Every structure is written in structure tokens, then in C-alpha cells.
């Protein structure tokens with residue numbers, strides 16, 4: 001069962017959005033063109049309450065991108081983004097969602113951030129995605145979306161740890177920080193995660 005997991009292709013991560021990923025919109029046609037190649041297509045959606053702990057606006061005197069500690073764990077403070085029910089939390093209007101069988105929402109607990117589509121950042125609670133994929137008989141998992149160096153990376157890392165054969169589709173993803181992305185690509189390759197192009201599928 002060849003499966004595509006599309007991560008956080010939402011308006012707030014697009015150019016002009018509150019947490020814009022450079023060229024984030026360029027991946028939309030790439031993702032649309034590959035979906036037919038998969039037996040199963042699933043998506044993740046960043047879905048925060050307005051009072052989420054990861055928003056700088058909820059910490060007096062703090063600025064966007066400050067690094068703080070919450071419950072002893074590092075946390076980057078982000079601009080408000082992907083607030084439940086807002087326009088910014090919606091998927092890009094041109095993204096083809098027709099074949100999606102399920103959408104897994106994450107970051108819904110105000111007390112803890114969740115970069116991975118599988119677990120929160122403290123690995124305390126699961127979204128149920130592993131169980132869902134295993135029950136479907138998924139073996140090969142292809143990942144893409146935004147941001148390549150944050151939510152796609154952490155989702156790929158967790159998927160690999162959960163025992164799926166993982167493929168990171170580079171041209172169907174865009175990083176927030178390209179230098180960080182290069183570093184993480186090396187780490188993924190070292191682990192045995194394949195970095196591929198959409199043409200290789």
C-alpha cells in the first residue's frame with residue numbers, strides 16, 4: 001500500500017501568510033500531479049486554538065521566533081498561525097483534496113506544540129496516525145508539504161521510527177530555513193530515509 005502523507009499545505013504557510021514559507025505555493029501543482037500515483041492519500045493540518053502556547057502573542061514581552069522553555073522543553077515562539085476555523089488554517093485553494101481519505105489535525109492542545117503528524121513534541125500523545133496507517137497495511141510512506149525543515153521533517157522522522165519505509169519528496173516540499181533543511185537531509189539519508197524527486201515516484 002503506497003501512501004502519500006501531505007503535511008500542512010495551508011494558507012498561513014503560503015507567501016503572504018502569517019508564517020510564510022518562501023515559495024510555499026510552488027509545491028501545490030507538484031503535489032496535485034503526483035496524487036494519482038498513490039493507493040492512499042492522507043493529509044495533516046496544523047490546527048491551533050487562539051491561546052496556543054507556541055504563539056508569541058500569548059507570552060508578554062516576547063517576539064516572533066524567540067526561543068523559550070516550556071515545561072523544560074525548548075519552544076520557538078511563532079506568529080499566530082493556523083488558528084482553528086480561520087482562513088489561514090484552510091488548505092491552499094488550488095490543492096486537490098478529492099482523493100484524500102483522512103485529515104489528521106495536530107497542535108490542538110493549547111499546552112503543547114506538535115510538529116509531527118504522529119505525536120506532539122513531547123511524544124506524550126499520539127494523533128492515531130500510526131494505528132490508522134498500520135491498519136490500512138501501509139508499508140511505503142511518501143511525505144511532502146510545509147515546512148520541509150519543521151513539520152515534514154518531524155513527521156518523516158516519527159514515521160521512520162514507527163517502522164515505515166520513508167520517502168521524502170523534496171520538490172513537493174519547501175523549507176522555512178534552507179540551511180537547516182540541508183543539515184536535516186543529511187540526517188535523514190544517514191538514517192535510511194530516501195530523499196527523492198516527484199519524478200522518481
Ligand code: VGL
Pocket residue numbers: 008013046078115146147148150151152
Ligand atoms: C509548522 C511551525 C509551527 C509547520 C507548524 O507546519 O512546519 N511550523 N507550526
Ligand code: ZN
Pocket residue numbers: 046048054081082107
Ligand atoms: Zn503550528
